[in-house]
Amino acid sequence: MTTTGVDLPDDAVDADDWFEVPDELHYYYSYSYGGVSRFFREIVDNQRLTVTRCELCDRGYCPPRRDCPRCWERTTWQPHPGTGTVVAPVYCYWTQINSPVRRYVQPPFVYALVRLDGMTNALHTLIHTDDLRVNRTVRVGTRVEVRFREQRRGTLADVYFVPVEQP
Amino acid sequence: MRRVAVVGVGQLPFRSRYPADRFDELAMMAAKRALADAGLVAGDVTSAVYSVYSELLIRQGTPDVMIHDYLGLNGRPGQRVTAGAASGGYAVKTAWADVASGFSDVVLCLGVQKALDVDDPETGQRADAALEAESMTLDTTWHLPFSQQPWALLLTAHMDKFGGPTEEQIARVAVKNRANAVRNPNAHLRRPVTVEEVLDSRLTNWPTTMFESCLYGEAASAVVLVAEELVRPEQRPVWITGVGTCHHNSTDEMSADDAGRVWPLYGASRQAYRMAGVTDPRTELDVVELNDLVAGLELMSYAELGLCAPGEGGALIDEGFTAFDGPLPVNPSGGRIGAGHIAGVSGIYSTGEIVQQLRGEAGERQVPIRAGRGLACMVGGAGLGLGAAIVLERDGR
Numbered sequence: 178m179t180t181t182g183v184d185l186p187d188d189a190v191d192a193d194d195w196f197e198v199p200d201e202l203h204y205y206y207s208y209s210y211g212g213v214s215r216f217f218r219e220i221v222d223n224q225r226l227t228v229t230r231c232e233l234c235d236r237g238y239c240p241p242r243r244d245c246p247r248c249w250e251r252t253t254w255q256p257h258p259g260t261g262t263v264v265a266p267v268y269c270y271w272t273q274i275n276s277p278v279r280r281y282v283q284p285p286f287v288y289a290l291v292r293l294d295g296m297t298n299a300l301h302t303l304i305h306t307d308d309l310r311v312n313r314t315v316r317v318g319t320r321v322e323v324r325f326r327e328q329r330r331g332t333l334a335d336v337y338f339v340p341v342e343q344p
Numbered sequence: 345m346r347r348v349a350v351v352g353v354g355q356l357p358f359r360s361r362y363p364a365d366r367f368d369e370l371a372m373m374a375a376k377r378a379l380a381d382a383g384l385v386a387g388d389v390t391s392a393v394y395s396v397y398s399e400l401l402i403r404q405g406t407p408d409v410m411i412h413d414y415l416g417l418n419g420r421p422g423q424r425v426t427a428g429a430a431s432g433g434y435a436v437k438t439a440w441a442d443v444a445s446g447f448s449d450v451v452l453c454l455g456v457q458k459a460l461d462v463d464d465p466e467t468g469q470r471a472d473a474a475l476e477a478e479s480m481t482l483d484t485t486w487h488l489p490f491s492q493q494p495w496a497l498l499l500t501a502h503m504d505k506f507g508g509p510t511e512e513q514i515a516r517v518a519v520k521n522r523a524n525a526v527r528n529p530n531a532h533l534r535r536p537v538t539v540e541e542v543l544d545s546r547l548t549n550w551p552t553t554m555f556e557s558c559l560y561g562e563a564a565s566a567v568v569l570v571a572e573e574l575v576r577p578e579q580r581p582v583w584i585t586g587v588g589t590c591h592h593n594s595t596d597e598m599s600a601d602d603a604g605r606v607w608p609l610y611g612a613s614r615q616a617y618r619m620a621g622v623t624d625p626r627t628e629l630d631v632v633e634l635n636d637l638v639a640g641l642e643l644m645s646y647a648e649l650g651l652c653a654p655g656e657g658g659a660l661i662d663e664g665f666t667a668f669d670g671p672l673p674v675n676p677s678g679g680r681i682g683a684g685h686i687a688g689v690s691g692i693y694s695t696g697e698i699v700q701q702l703r704g705e706a707g708e709r710q711v712p713i714r715a716g717r718g719l720a721c722m723v724g725g726a727g728l729g730l731g732a733a734i735v736l737e738r739d740g741r
């Protein structure tokens with residue numbers, strides 16, 4: 178027997194008597210940022226960027242981590258001037274019609290992985306630039322600097338970056 | 345460890361929507377086909393592994409409980425696996441382990457997912473609504489609301505680091521896979537496209553265009569795995585000789601050394617090759633199915649699978665190495681871009697496709713089988729951080 182999927186099975190004949198019911202699902206959350214709460218509190222209250230560093234291996238983390246993944250040691254907090262380098266940019270020309278990013282920008286826009294100076298890991302963030310459609314000037318190696326939104330509520334989108342010089 | 349064979353394949357076509365079928369009903373259709381193909385009945389199944397990626401998309405938690413009950417398998421061991429677009433591969437690995445370990449003799453490994461039940465009454469854009477629900481499986485603290493396309497970060501980093509592939513080379517992947525899909529009756533998109541059409545289609549995330557991106561759909565797919573002592577020749581067994589999985593967030597560090605690489609696929613394939621004794625995949629594989637979620641990802645995947653050096657993927661498509669009539673056809677089914685995609689099902693589908701190819705039962709899309717060995721692999725998840733690889737062999741060892 179070789180019925181391996183070439184024809185529709187007999188029981189997959191399209192029925193036209195199906196009934197569809199509208200439904201919806203809503204949840205509300207108030208969740209703690211736990212050991213990285215300080216990162217968001219400093220952004221919201223003081224427009225300051227803070228990162229963590231492992232004193233054992235000297236690795237810096239932004240996104241901050243309370244625990245170093247290499248040493249499993251507790252990290253310590255440090256202020257950061259908010260300067261960094263684009264590791265990978267995405268030139269986004271399309272996103273879902275109901276995407277939450279549309280609360281902040283409409284396509285086309287640039288988001289990127291940015292490594293803050295001295296950090297081991299990299300931050301997913303928006304890059305504000307007005308020449309995306311023509312030049313795509315934000316590139317790997319572009320130097321960027323943090324900016325804080327007027328309205329901050331304690332999410333990753335409270336900050337964005339702007340290019341300060343080209344590589 | 346016991347040797348493990350795939351003896352049954354059951355597939356439903358990828359479609360944008362199966363409005364007349366619930367997820368458990370789709371599961372029944374795929375299971376029936378797979379067991380019929382194996383010459384087995386439901387009573388022969390000693391355990392089941394379900395690849396169901398997302399609960400939000402079907403408005404149902406623990407869907408495996410409902411499927412198991414619906415299939416009449418209550419009382420037998422069951423397990424659900426979910427691992428993004430790599431779910432199917434992780435499920436096959438789990439099913440393999442169940443048989444290899446002696447835990448189970450006959451495993452039904454079944455992937456099912458509906459997606460377009462998600463709706464947006466204001467816009468009527470079901471696909472957009474489904475993608476939005478899917479984005480909840482990304483890192484909701486550190487990726488959202490931006491990074492809904494983690495592969496896009498890898499692709500631009502890869503192009504910067506290695507100087508390629510070019511936009512035209514990327515487009516050629518879509519052209520190849522859409523042409524392959526024309527030969528596949530189960531494919532979602534069966535109209536061929538030209539390089540010009542692909543490049544002229546709407547930009548989604550530069551350099552990726554709409555025609556270079558997979559569609560989201562619905563489907564169900566199943567394979568039946570059995571222990572060697574139960575295999576009958578008329579089942580045309582295909583042996584699982586290597587499995588690998590690898591969790592590795594590819595967008596976390598991106599140091600100069602590791603930027604632009606699809607590490608989960610590298611890790612998973614190396615593990616599977618090691619187990620199967622594959623040392624030169626370019627000559628020891630006859631056929632590969634991989635997750636071309638976007639066309640650029642297929643080119644990056646070539647290197648991770650050891651088919652070329654990192655950055656050389658574009659050259660491989662240019663020389664026709666992975667073409668349908670090339671030395672090592674990749675995605676003869678049409679892959680995700682042509683055959684179709686829905687996380688949870690795709691990996692089981694790809695495994696079934698390789699089984700059909702190695703059996704010589706792939707019909708119009710049959711590729712030459714020389715070494716008697718094929719690879720099904722998958723990648724997906726937040727930060728493109730999940731990879732799985734399954735080496736399948738006609739003759740086993």
Ligand SMILES: [Zn+2]
Nearest residue numbers: 231234245248
């Ligand atoms: Zn450390």
